[in-house]
Amino acid sequence: HVQLVESGGGPVQAGESLRLSCTASGFSLEDSAMGWYRQAPGNECGMGSTITGDGIPTYTDSVKGRFTISRDNAKNTIYLQMNDLKPEDSAEYYCSGLAAVQALGEMPCIWAQGTQVTVS
Secondary structure: OOEEEEEOOEEEOOOOOEEEEEEEEOOOOOOOOEEEEEEOOOOOOEEEEEEOOOOOEEEOOOOOOOEEEEEEHHHOEEEEEEOOOOHHHOEEEEEEEHHHHHHHOOOHHHHOOOEEEEEO
């Protein structure tokens, strides 16, 4: 059974930190480009950060300098360390392989499980 499970979300105060995890089962994440996406109510699904199979990250401007994406291939897991959280970071967060998004032609906010982050 192929599955990606996001975890680590929750309610926090502005300025606090959270670390999200995305763990794969049924397949290996190694060498796969992965991304974290997020969607707040009333907003479109957007990509927040990506990481290549070689570990090279990219960030959208709104999270640059505050979020860090990383991967642990031994644990088959992608992480998103989120520091200095702001109320505008409140959203459902999803992870996906970039190839899957391209193949499906749909953003993962539609079909992935997600984990909720609420910053007050």
